[in-house]
Amino acid sequence: MSMDIDIQAFAGADPILAIAEEVFTAMIDGEPGHVLPALSAPELGDPMHAWVDVQGTTSGRVLLSTERATADDLARALLGMEPDEEVSTEDFVDALGEVANVVGGNVKALVPDPGVLTLPQVTQERPPTQDGSQIYELNLDWRGRAVVISLWKLP
Amino acid sequence: MRALVIDDSRTMRRIVSRLLGSLGFETVEAADGREALDVLEGGTHIDLACIDWNMPVMNGLEFVTAVRNNRDWRDMTLMMVTTESEQSQIVRALAAGAHEYLIKPFTPDAVREKLQLLGLVELEESA
Amino acid sequence: MTLTADTFTYVADLVRTRSAIQLDTGKEYLVESRLLPMARAAGVPDVDTFVRALRATAAPKQIEAVVEALTTNETSWFRDAQPFRALTEHIVPAILGSSSGAFAPSLRIWSAACSSGQEPYSIAMSLEDLLPPNGWRITATDLNEQMLTRARAGRYNQLEMNRGLPVTMLVKHFSRAGTDWEVNPQLRRTISFVRHNLLDPPPTGGPFDVVFLRNVLIYFDLATKRDVLQRVHGVLKPGGYLILGAAETTIGIDDGWERVPVGAGSAYRRTARRAA
Numbered sequence: 309m310s311m312d313i314d315i316q317a318f319a320g321a322d323p324i325l326a327i328a329e330e331v332f333t334a335m336i337d338g339e340p341g342h343v344l345p346a347l348s349a350p351e352l353g354d355p356m357h358a359w360v361d362v363q364g365t366t367s368g369r370v371l372l373s374t375e376r377a378t379a380d381d382l383a384r385a386l387l388g389m390e391p392d393e394e395v396s397t398e399d400f401v402d403a404l405g406e407v408a409n410v411v412g413g414n415v416k417a418l419v420p421d422p423g424v425l426t427l428p429q430v431t432q433e434r435p436p437t438q439d440g441s442q443i444y445e446l447n448l449d450w451r452g453r454a455v456v457i458s459l460w461k462l463p
Numbered sequence: 464m465r466a467l468v469i470d471d472s473r474t475m476r477r478i479v480s481r482l483l484g485s486l487g488f489e490t491v492e493a494a495d496g497r498e499a500l501d502v503l504e505g506g507t508h509i510d511l512a513c514i515d516w517n518m519p520v521m522n523g524l525e526f527v528t529a530v531r532n533n534r535d536w537r538d539m540t541l542m543m544v545t546t547e548s549e550q551s552q553i554v555r556a557l558a559a560g561a562h563e564y565l566i567k568p569f570t571p572d573a574v575r576e577k578l579q580l581l582g583l584v585e586l587e588e589s590a
Numbered sequence: 591m592t593l594t595a596d597t598f599t600y601v602a603d604l605v606r607t608r609s610a611i612q613l614d615t616g617k618e619y620l621v622e623s624r625l626l627p628m629a630r631a632a633g634v635p636d637v638d639t640f641v642r643a644l645r646a647t648a649a650p651k652q653i654e655a656v657v658e659a660l661t662t663n664e665t666s667w668f669r670d671a672q673p674f675r676a677l678t679e680h681i682v683p684a685i686l687g688s689s690s691g692a693f694a695p696s697l698r699i700w701s702a703a704c705s706s707g708q709e710p711y712s713i714a715m716s717l718e719d720l721l722p723p724n725g726w727r728i729t730a731t732d733l734n735e736q737m738l739t740r741a742r743a744g745r746y747n748q749l750e751m752n753r754g755l756p757v758t759m760l761v762k763h764f765s766r767a768g769t770d771w772e773v774n775p776q777l778r779r780t781i782s783f784v785r786h787n788l789l790d791p792p793p794t795g796g797p798f799d800v801v802f803l804r805n806v807l808i809y810f811d812l813a814t815k816r817d818v819l820q821r822v823h824g825v826l827k828p829g830g831y832l833i834l835g836a837a838e839t840t841i842g843i844d845d846g847w848e849r850v851p852v853g854a855g856s857a858y859r860r861t862a863r864r865a866a
Contacts, residue, residue, distance in 0.1 A: 335569075417548040427517065553760065557757065564757040
């Protein structure tokens with residue numbers, strides 16, 4: 309499969325933004341309107357990364373990056389927890405991984421000859437990527453917090 | 464009514480189980496297809512299985528195929544609940560014997576409406 | 591990026607006076623998210639600036655677009671299920687049974703206030719199993735031009751597709767189009783989308799065998815309800831069927847109708863009007 313998604317082909321609508329909006333509306337916020345495109349790229353302090361790979365003849369990675377505190381809030385929202393409730397490591401790793409999985413699965417459906425989706429991985433370290441292999445980056449503002457979705461070509 | 468929620472993500476299992484609970488289902492959870500088969504082979508009666516596709520050990524499609532090959536479980540309703548959303552994948556799941564297909568992400572209303580289609584939740588007339 | 595109270599009040603007033611929909615305090619984020627794409631498209635950085643410009647120019651088209659952007663709601667396929675079962679199991683067989691001669695009539699259906707199109711497409715999917723190609727013609731109308739454009743395109747996102755559409759129908763009648771799904775042209779061809787205000791004379795495409803007018807009358811006062819029902823009466827064939835929302839009725843409003851049980855619900859058949 310090819311990760312060459314032609315963003316321009318979607319008549320002005322950014323398909324990755326559309327996917328992000330659907331995921332946040334349905335699973336995280338329960339209503340539309342809380343995730344917006346951000347105008348500038350954020351600095352992520354204490355970052356967390358979650359990703360899935362689409363593996364085929366050529367492969368790509370869908371990477372979701374945010375701050376640890378935002379990952380906690382995403383987990384609380386997904387799991388229906390109280391705003392100040394303690395989030396276990398297991399919970400936020402699983403929750404962030406599932407967000408990456410759902411985004412990644414929908415991105416997979418955009419490519420012409422899709423392959424197989426890998427199980428999600430979550431780490432503090434940014435997964436190693438080659439220079440020049442980034443295809444796309446979307447900076448999001450979720451309730452004033454930064455969430456970045458990026459697509460990468462894999463060797 | 465008892466539902467088996469099969470997903471390797473505990474987050475997703477909790478979301479689906481909570482929704483099914485609010486619709487009157489008792490729920491049992493399994494983290495992959497093999498664990499789910501263990502539940503069935505243990506003799507637990509299941510009316511509805513909500514099945515993720517991509518899971519370690521045994522994936523959802525393999526689980527559906529295994530269930531369809533066992534006459535004891537032929538009354539069970541099988542609904543895929545997955546991020547796999549290519550038309551070809553949906554067709555594969557239906558061919559394997561799935562009855563309904565819910566694509567992630569989904570809203571609580573979508574779950575209720577799918578179960579109404581399957582006749583597992585009663586219709587309420589909306590004004 | 592928060593909205594000023596002034597901007598919110600202005601937009602909320604605009605929406606209330608034009609659509610009777612109330613945007614309460616706390617819905618600022620909704621205004622922000624629905625209007626931000628319009629602001630960006632207009633070349634301004636934020637919604638406050640956009641709304642200030644809107645107030646200064648009061649351009650009717652832009653005001654209409656703002657109201658439309660804030661009053662759209664998601665809806666389901668085969669909403670309430672029962673009316674579609676009534677159509678295929680009772681109404682169509684009754685109409686076909688009563689027609690004489692060797693020629694099967696082409697059924698004419700009006701889907702009024704069709705919103706983003708799920709109702710007319712659900713009607714078409716229901717009939718497809720029952721009638722030959724060209725066996726029906728649907729006129730789908732709405733007041734909202736933006737909704738009609740969406741309905742005509744027949745493109746729905748994943749969240750919309752998940753809402754009550756049986757997967758067999760999805761596979762049969764839709765194709766993937768980017769992140770969306772698109773209704774197949776064979777089905778779309780059976781529907782004409784026309785802008786129409788229910789308070790105006792009925793649209794062309796009649797006389798109709800069946801009119802779907804669901805969850806619309808509830809928004810009107812008694813006199814307007816009667817007026818709308820009488821207009822619908824005028825474009826229905828004698829013995830034609832009117833399908834209303836579950837909480838709606840003609841009883842006590844207009845006497846040109848006979849309530850008939852169809853499956854688990856009811857429809858209204860056009861009868862001769864009693865002399866006044």
